[in-house]
Amino acid sequence: MESLSSSLGNAIKKVLRAPVVDEKVVKELVRDIQRALIQSDVNVKLVFELSQKIEKRILEEELPPGISRRELAVKVVYDELTSLLGGEKPQPIKYPKGKSTVVLLVGIQGSGKTTTASKLTWYHKKQGLSVGVVCADNFRAGAYDQLLQLAQKSGAEFYGEKGNPSAVEIAKNGVQKMKEKGVELILVDTAGRHKDEGDLIDEMKEIADAISPDEIILVLDGTIGQQAMQQAEAFNRATKIGTIFLTKLDGSARGGGALSAVAATGAPIRFIGTGEGVEEVEVFNPARFVGRLLGMGDIEALVEKVKEVQRASSMPKDLSAIASGRFTLKDLYSQMQALRKMGPFSKILQSIPGMGLSLPKEAMDLSEERMKRWMVIMQSMTEEELEEPHLIDGSRIRRIARGSGTTPKEIRELLDHYKMSKKFIKQMVTKQKRLPGMKGGIIPK
Ligand SMILES: Nc1nc2c(ncn2[C@@H]2O[C@H](COP(=O)(O)OP(=O)(O)OP(=O)(O)O)[C@@H](O)[C@H]2O)c(=O)[nH]1
Ligand SMILES: [Mg+2]
Secondary structure, eight states, X not given: OOOHHHHHHHHHHHHHHOSSOOHHHHHHXXXXXXXXXXXXXXXXXHHHXXXXXXXXXXXXXXXXXXXXXXXXXXXXXXXXHHHHTTOSSOOOOOOOSSSOEEEEEEOOTTSSHHHHHHHHHHHHHHTTOOEEEEEEOOSXXXXXXXXXXXXXXXXXXXXOOTTOSOHHHHHHHHHXXXXXXXXXXXXXXXXXXXXXXXXXXXXXXXXXXXXXXXXXXXXXETXXXXXXXXXXXXXXXXXOOOEEEEEOOSTTXXXXXXXXXXXXXXXXXXXXXXXXXXXXXXXXXXXXHHHHHHOHHHHHHHHHHHHHHHHHHTSOOOOHHHHTTOOOHHHXXXXXXXXXXXXXXHHHHHHSTTHHHHSOHHHHTOOHHHHHHHHHHHHTSOHHHXXXXXXXXXXXXXHHHHHHTOOHHHHHHHHHHHHHHHHHXXXXXXXXXXXXXXXXXXXXX
């Protein structure tokens, strides 16, 4: 079956390639996302809520100047998935100094628990904590020696008992010993395999009851995809999962299954493992992860652009391009947007001394309603058309009219208005340039 990342990636690609992004394309995007998430076993209710929100935002949010519906769509999908995974900012864990924190590591065989114990040791020692590991895996021969070796490598205290048949007892004794020594972070490594899965889950529950850990970390193999949900749910039923450590995210793995695990447990991902070495651990960054999931190459620049514009539109626009005589439909769009924020057009003009007189009559007639429709028209144009309006010929006009639900006549009116504004601005610039001391344009640099 198609992986989550490729199906989400394809949904995004479809939007990026669509000739116009209208309601139909948006609805199809939302359906594609729903299908992708449901196929990955993400909870149906959650999928529904998420996709509703995505659709509503894409269709109803006001477009920042120069941003197309297409770009907004991709940004919204990115935003919502990121916030599902914990938001834009990574949230590292800091355990307290001067007291013992007990952390239990659970997960199925080979998910990376023992390796993760040494990674967490390395990470938290760097934060200035003393760390100890307890080997509560007495099922797999070799587990003891593996952890002992890793403990030596990463500088952790070690506790284990060879020959004790009760993992619960070993865990209890180990935690006790470490506490007596004043170890600040106590990591309990457990078995990943048993006679059957039921036994394994029971043992985790017993260990958790015996040592009352402050946090239970589910160690999840980032490459498993579909099964992540079941695993996460099984462990979560037995012992409440606090956070998730996602392993093996080095190489090409994109870790789509993690979404389902997060959805199943409600537990956030805190760290990822990116290799076999003890230092190969990173604080989980939801934004970067979603970028990777969606195919960063396609969306990185785009998301950055939307962010940039959102930042810029809250600042006074740099008018130097306009001042030099270059005035595109994009500029017209942001002018209109700024005007709409200020209130009725005629009022504004009246409040600018001399302005009412110098503007052509048509500009004065620009009503609120008309401006709104023109903005809708401009939203249906491509980047190229906004930058190079002279390219807009008859066939493009027909396409834009269809895309925006307007008429070719209205589009011609908009283009006439644009030409007139451009001419007007050019005249103003030339006039200003002739004044002494104002070389370079109307706006002081
Ligand atoms: N590439 C890569 N390999 C990893 C990562 N984490 C763990 N591994 C490898 O995965 C394999 C299993 O890791 P372990 O730490 O032994 O897994 P475990 O969960 O303790 O396994 P059991 O004790 O059998 O339940 C080892 O070969 C590790 O080197 C990672 O982030 N990246
Ligand atoms: Mg192990």
